[in-house]
Amino acid sequence: MKTDDLVALLSTNPEPVDRGLVVRTLLVALGAGSILSLGITIFGLGVRQDIMISGALSFVVAKVSFAVGIFSLAFIYLAKLARPGGERKPRSYLVAVPFLVIVALAVISLGLAPSSHWNKMIVGDEWLECLVSIPVVAILPFAVSIWAVRKAAPTNLVRAGAFAGLVAGGVSAMAYALHCTDDSLPFVAVWYGGTIVLCTLAGAAMGPRLLRW
Amino acid sequence: MTTHEIELKALMLASLDGDAASHRALLDRLSHRLRAYYKGQLARIGRGAAEAEDLVQEAVLAIHFKRHTYDPAEPLTPWVHAIARYKLIDFLRRTRASRADVSIEEADAIMAHDDNVSAESTYDVRRLMERLPKNMRCSIEAVKLDGLSIAEAAVRCGISEPGVKVNIHRGLKALATQITRETRT
Structure with a gap:
């Protein structure tokens, strides 16, 4: 076929295009992913018993804000990476800011505590549960994020996959924070930060296969 | 710029x-x-x-x-x-x-450069169209190839106007997938 014929075929009665579609689809995915992970945490793992006690509540709020900060920043870059050439946008390293903040706070709190407490502060009671739960709960939000990015047209699949994983990890950590009773900053930095980074790496590894169009 | x-x-x-x-x-x-x-x-x-x-x-x-x-x-x-x-x-x-x-x-x-000497690509769109379901094929032929309005196409294909739009949309996507597959073999 001649290219001219193809152009003619495509340009008879073209539909007007919805310019907000990319962002809206990603927002739907983010919303659905959040509801799914919150559902799994609340009904599968259960909300921590002491959540209404004010001391515990403030820790939950802090952990949730850390996670929300991560996925909100990551979402902004994912919305760019979902479009052709979006990887040319600079400053995506800003997503590291919440991680640096939590690591800095963790180091400060370790410095203020006697070294005999360090082990307990870093390893906590539930490190293994945290290590398993955040990536597992992240699977569904990751799947819906990938679905939304596929509706667009990413051209750097490794980076788009990584950011889809980062968003999913952040959403999952937000939900898991409602269940987790380990409240020390070093614990959050190592196990929340570490598992979210793990989700990001998994997303980067799977991106080229899942996002091809 | x-x-x-x-x-x-x-x-x-x-x-x-x-x-x-x-x-x-x-x-x-x-x-x-x-x-x-x-x-x-x-x-x-x-x-x-x-x-x-x-x-x-x-x-x-x-x-x-x-x-x-x-x-x-x-x-x-x-x-x-x-x-x-x-x-x-x-x-x-x-x-x-x-x-x-x-x-x-x-x-x-x-x-940088402009080239309007087009060659034939390696596939034939009419042949690919034959593989599409009837309503998709009829809608695309009527609107995209023969330039009819959506309303006229609806009458010709015997489906509703929104049906014509949906069929064109899905049909072109299916066609694009086939073209991609065709050029890959």
């Missing part, structure tokens, strides 16, 4: 609003740019004009179906270049050529 960028972006914005003439002019002009780009790239690895034409059409299809991913706040050239380059790398991967054969270039490379 080049004159191409300014003119083509204006066409793109009008085309996003559903202006058929602008959409046609845009795809037409971009296809010339894409042809020069792909011919140049493929010549470097000793491949011919027919394969370059397949790539031109794949890129034109991608520009058409992915036009909702263009952000009007951004220039058009890098968007087109990213699609063109993505399709080139995809082509090289499936033909087992090395990705190292893709030259590193600025986005403006896509607008």
